[in-house]
Amino acid sequence: MGASQPAGDVDPSTLLPPAEPVHLLDPDGTYHEDPDHPVDLDDDQLRMLYRHMVVTRKVDREAINLQRQGQLGVYASLLGQEAAQVGGAFALSEEDWVFPSYREMGAAVTRGVDTGKMLHLFRGTWLSDHDPYEHHFALYSIPIGTQALHAAGFAMGAKFDDNPIVTMAYFGDGATSEGDPHEAMTFAGVFKAPVVFFVQNNQWAISVPLDQQTAAPTLAHKAVGYGMPGHHCDGNDVLATYAVTRKAVDRARSGAGPALIEALTYRMEAHTTSDDPSRYRTRQEEEEAAKTDPIVRYKLFLEKEGLLDADLGEQVEAEAAAEATRMRDEIYEAPHGDPMELFEHVYVDDTGHFERQREVLATELAARDGEVSA
Ligand SMILES: Cc1ncc(C[n+]2csc(CCOP(=O)(O)OP(=O)(O)O)c2C)c(N)n1
Ligand SMILES: [Mg+2]
Structure with missing residues (x-):
């Protein structure tokens, strides 16, 4: 056996991402056709992309408000990432499956998942209240990158069953240096699992x-090491995404197997409502990023194409406001969890240490309740 046999039979140059990220819409809404990346959508579908982005932005803002009002413990905003999430999810069929991180409200909206039910996780009452099987949308994953493994495994299972679905794992730039996405992509590459790894x-x-x-030169270049094509696109351009x-x-x-997509975007809000980005990035950087707002650009495109007028614009805004109200009502009506439940599902047999923590919390809660009723 030769000592230097290549492991793969693929020409690496066919896997490389393009020199420049794929970009179809300029910031002023001008569309550039790209024969390698056709946009096969009719007018209603083009309007639907806009609707999903506007609804997403509205419910995202409302979720921040709910956290500020004490209705949620924490919330992770996707402001600025609407095009990446909506464009990606829109490319899937109904039967396909999404495996999200904790920031994927835009993908949830696109799949038709109940946004109010999603927020139960951030209220600390339940992992989520939605049924993953209804819209093929898995539970949020808080541990970074774990959902990449779920997506690869699920895709492999579907392949064994001759079920022609594709799974998509959303994860972040930070997750690409964690072990789990690496293992998931290595596995998916070797076994040609039908999974798309979508890095925002x-x-x-x-x-x-x-x-x-x-x-790495770009995150998309990492794909070559896994033997899958790497795609690189402007993530604030919903048509490119x-x-x-x-x-x-x-x-x-x-x-033909998996792929890795890197969508270039910007987290315009804090990491979560518990974070203060002024500690590590400048206002100037945030202002620059705001100039590439994905919704502004897409609205200009639709207007240029004669697909969106003032009436329709108002109708979409009203629909988004109604959805945010519905989501808020769902959360207002949801029970507050019992903090003592924290201890219920951790160990089969309590450790002594754990028992002491339980007692400390019980004492603190009793004192707080005493203060409230006093
Ligand atoms: C396994 C694990 N390690 C650390 C954390 C803490 N943590 C939460 S979010 C985060 C950063 C993730 O960044 P990125 O993957 O870029 O996603 P983004 O939050 O930007 O969407 C870290 C380190 C975690 N949740 N899980
Ligand atoms: Mg990130």
């Missing part, structure tokens, strides 16, 4: 900037 590169992993996360994802999804469905 929002430039930050809490306070860690991208340049401290990787020395859609077209690139569509290509990866179609290929995966055809049996």
Whole structure:
């Protein structure tokens, strides 16, 4: 046996991402056709992308408000990432499955998942209150990158069953330096699992900037090491995100295996409502990023194409406001959890240490209740 046999039979140059990220819409809404990335959507579907982004932004803002009012313990905003999430999810069929991180309200809206039910996780009462099987949308994963393994495993199971679905794992730039996505992508590459790994590169992993996360030329280049194509697109351009994802999804469905997509975007809000980004990034950087707002650009495009007028714009805004109200009502009506439940599902047999913590919390709660009623 030769000592230097290559492991793969693929020409690496076919896996490389393009020199420039795929970009179809300019910030002023001008559309550039790209034969390699066709946008096969009719007018209603083009309007639907806008609707999903506007609803997403509205419910995202409302969720922040709910946290400020004490209705949620914490919330992770996706402000600025609407095009990445909506464009990606829109490229899937109904039967396909999404495996989200904790920031994927835009993907949830696109799949038709009940946004109010999603928020139960952030209220600390339940993992989520939605049925994952209804819209093929898995539970949020808080541990970074674990959902990449779920997506790869689920895709492999579907392949064994001859079920022609594709799974999509959303994760962040920071997650790409964790072990779980690495293992998931290695496995998916070897076994040609029908999974699309969708990285939203929002430039930050809490306070860690991208340049401290990787020395790779781009995150999309990592795909070559896994033997899968790497795609690189402007994640604030919903048409580019859609077209690139569509290509990866179609290929995966055809049996050719997984892909890695890097969508370049920006987390315009804090990491979560518990974070203060002024400690690690400048106001100037945030102002620059705001100029690439994905919704502004897409609205200009629709107006140029004659697909959106003032009436329709107002109708979409009203629909978004109604959805935010419905979500708020669901959370207002939801019970507050019993903090003591924290201890219920951790160990089969309590450790002594754990028992002491339980007593401390019980004492604190009793004191608090005493203060409230006094
Ligand atoms: C396994 C694990 N390690 C650390 C954390 C703490 N943590 C929460 S979010 C985060 C940063 C993730 O950044 P990125 O993957 O870029 O996703 P983003 O939050 O930017 O969407 C970290 C380290 C965690 N939740 N899980
Ligand atoms: Mg990030």
